[in-house]
Each structure stands twice: as structure tokens, then as C-alpha cells.
Amino acid sequence: MDCGRIQEKLTAYADGQLNPKERETVEEHLRVCPACRESALQAQRLSNLLVSVPALPVPTDLTAQIQAAVRNRSARSKIHRMPAIMVWWREASVPLRAAASFILVVTFALGTLMSLKITQATSRPLEPVVDYGLNSFAGAPDGSLEQAYLDLLTTSNGGEQ
Amino acid sequence: MKAAGLGDARAFDEIVLRHQQAAWNVAVRFLENSEAASDVVQDAFLRIWDAASRYQPTAQFRTYLFRIVCRLCIDCTRRKKPLPVENLPDLPDPTPSAMENLLLQERAIAVRQALLQLPDSQRMAIIMRYYEQCGYTEIAEALNITEKAAERLLSRGRKRLETLLIKWLRE
Numbered sequence: 158m159d160c161g162r163i164q165e166k167l168t169a170y171a172d173g174q175l176n177p178k179e180r181e182t183v184e185e186h187l188r189v190c191p192a193c194r195e196s197a198l199q200a201q202r203l204s205n206l207l208v209s210v211p212a213l214p215v216p217t218d219l220t221a222q223i224q225a226a227v228r229n230r231s232a233r234s235k236i237h238r239m240p241a242i243m244v245w246w247r248e249a250s251v252p253l254r255a256a257a258s259f260i261l262v263v264t265f266a267l268g269t270l271m272s273l274k275i276t277q278a279t280s281r282p283l284e285p286v287v288d289y290g291l292n293s294f295a296g297a298p299d300g301s302l303e304q305a306y307l308d309l310l311t312t313s314n315g316g317e318q
Numbered sequence: 319m320k321a322a323g324l325g326d327a328r329a330f331d332e333i334v335l336r337h338q339q340a341a342w343n344v345a346v347r348f349l350e351n352s353e354a355a356s357d358v359v360q361d362a363f364l365r366i367w368d369a370a371s372r373y374q375p376t377a378q379f380r381t382y383l384f385r386i387v388c389r390l391c392i393d394c395t396r397r398k399k400p401l402p403v404e405n406l407p408d409l410p411d412p413t414p415s416a417m418e419n420l421l422l423q424e425r426a427i428a429v430r431q432a433l434l435q436l437p438d439s440q441r442m443a444i445i446m447r448y449y450e451q452c453g454y455t456e457i458a459e460a461l462n463i464t465e466k467a468a469e470r471l472l473s474r475g476r477k478r479l480e481t482l483l484i485k486w487l488r489e
Contacts, residue, residue: 168476169469199480200476202487203476203479203480206425206483207448210425210426211426212342212346212449215339216356219338219342223334223338223360224327226364227327227334227363227364228327230364230367230368231327231367
């Protein structure tokens with residue numbers, strides 16, 4: 158590999174970002190090329206110079222400022238005030254959600270079916286049927302079995318007047 | 319982040335405590351202004367909080383944080399001029415000798431001034447690499463570029479710094 162290619166790789170070499178094969182190629186070249194070796198040394202010196210500058214300490218009140226800002230935002234935000242069921246839904250696994258959905262659908266379907274039956278049962282026109290039944294006994298002679306049955310039905314105390 | 323996404327501010331406090339130093343380091347080295355850096359760090363964490371319920375852990379959290387900090391820092395420099403390096407407070411220095419202390423301060427200022435002369439993306443790549451030990455992949459993700467482009471940014475940045483800091487590299 159020529160010096161131009163090696164020079165291109167020196168930053169990555171100094172940064173330890175070359176793969177083992179590339180690293181070996183560069184080191185092989187550096188052993189025989191004083192100019193590239195000097196460039197590599199210069200790259201190392203620059204890295205050392207850069208890292209010698211210490212970081213400024215974090216301001217003491219920064220954490221408190223961020224926390225206060227977050228709480229202030231949180232109080233105003235609707236996103237973070239989800240109902241418990243939505244929180245559960247977000248946390249639940251897919252099979253659990255599927256099972257919950259299935260139970261919900263089945264419960265709803267059964268509920269609907271039952272309410273329909275009850276509606277049908279309560280809204281049946283009973284009065285005409287009863288009238289029809291009673292009318293059919295209307296012509297029965299006194300003392301007949303039909304008349305006795307009619308009396309039994311139309312009196313509240315089991316036929317006793 | 320999962321707990322924070324559900325509105326748990328205490329869980330988010332932990333994230334702030336764990337990562338604010340890294341965010342601060344990048345912001346203050348890039349902007350060279352404590353007040354602006356504080357604003358950027360606070361804004362970055364607020365944005366993360368706002369988006370916490372939609373957070374998908376596709377990359378390391380630190381990379382996600384750096385991506386936001388980088389964008390805010392670059393936006394900040396486009397909006398206003400940074401303060402000169404000399405306006406920064408004194409560096410904490412444990413060395414006893416006053417002369418050594420002076421020399422270290424002078425060298426630190428020279429490095430900061432040199433960094434300020436780099437284009438934004440080169441400066442950010444250098445800061446992430448040499449002060450936060452980010453790999454090329456992490457730099458590329460934070461700056462939304464390819465790894466090869468990150469390598470080129472670092473290479474060009476270093477070349478420019480070698481010229482600007484030649485005096486300090488000879489010593």
C-alpha cells in the first residue's frame with residue numbers, strides 16, 4: 158500500500174477503528190516508512206493534546222432545572238396521563254391483548270343475544286292470547302268443566318268467589 | 319425509558335442523572351458557552367420526555383441523546399454567535415505550580431479556539447470521538463451520516479487542527 162493510502166488510514170489507525178487486517182497493513186508500512194511514521198506520531202500527539210483539555214463541571218443546578226421543567230411539562234401534558242386501562246393495554250403482550258379482545262367480543266355478543274331474548278319474551282302480546290283462550294270458553298254452559306276452568310282462571314283465589 | 323414513557327417522572331430523573339454529564343460535555347465543548355449549553359441540555363431532555371411514550375430502543379440511549387444534542391447545538395450556533403473562549407470560567411487544575419497552571423490554561427484555550435474554527439459537523443465529530451469516546455458508528459448515527467462520512471469528517475478536522483495547533487504539537 159502506498160503512502161497516500163496509508164495517510165488516509167492514519168486517523169482511523171490512531172482512533173483504533175481499523176479492522177485487524179488493515180491495522181496490520183498500516184503497521185507494516187510504518188515500520189519501513191519514516192515519513193508516515195512521523196505522521197502517525199503527529200496524529201497521536203494531536204489525540205493526546207485534545208484529550209488533555211478537561212471538561213467543565215456540570216452546573217450544580219442543572220439537574221434540578223431539568224427535573225422541574227419535566228414535572229412542569231408533565232403536569233400540562235395529556236400524553237402522560239393515560240387511564241389505567243390504557244397503561245395496562247400498552248404493557249400487555251400481544252397474546253394477552255388478543256385473549257382480552259376475544260373475551261370482550263364474546264361477552265358483548267352473549268350480552269346482546271341475551272338482551273334480545275329478554276326483549277322478545279317481555280314484548281310478546283300476551284293479552285290477545287289470553288283473551289282468545291277465555292273467549293273460547295265464553296259459550297260454555299253453567300256447571301260444565303269449561304265454565305269451572307274459566308272461573309278458576311278469572312278469580313285470584315283459586316276459583317272461590 | 320419504558321417507565322418514563324408511561325409518565326414516571328422519577329424513572330426519568332434516573333436517566334437525567336445518568337446521562338446529563340455526557341450531554342453537557344458535548345454541548346459545552348461545542349458551544350463554548352455554559353448558559354447556551356445548559357439550555358441545550360434541558361431542551362434535549364424535555365424533547366426526550368415528550369417523545370418517551372413513542373421511544374423505540376433501536377440504538378443505544380446515549381446515541382439517541384447525542385443525536386438530539388447535536389441537532390440542538392448546531393441549531394443554536396446558527397441562531398447566535400458563541401461567546402469567546404476567554405469568557406469561560408477557569409479550569410479546575412490540581413497542579414501546584416502557577417506557571418504550569420498558566421501553561422495548561424493557555425493550551426486549553428488554544429485547543430478550544432482551534433475547535434471553534436472547525437465547521438460544525440467536523441467539530442461535533444471530533445468532540446464525540448475524543449471527549450466522549452464514541453466510535454465511528456455512533457458518530458455516524460448521531461450526525462445522521464454514513465460511517466465513511468464520519469471518518470472523513472474526523473480526518474479533515476484533525477488535519478485542520480494539526481495546522482492550527484502546530485505550536486502545541488511541537489512541544
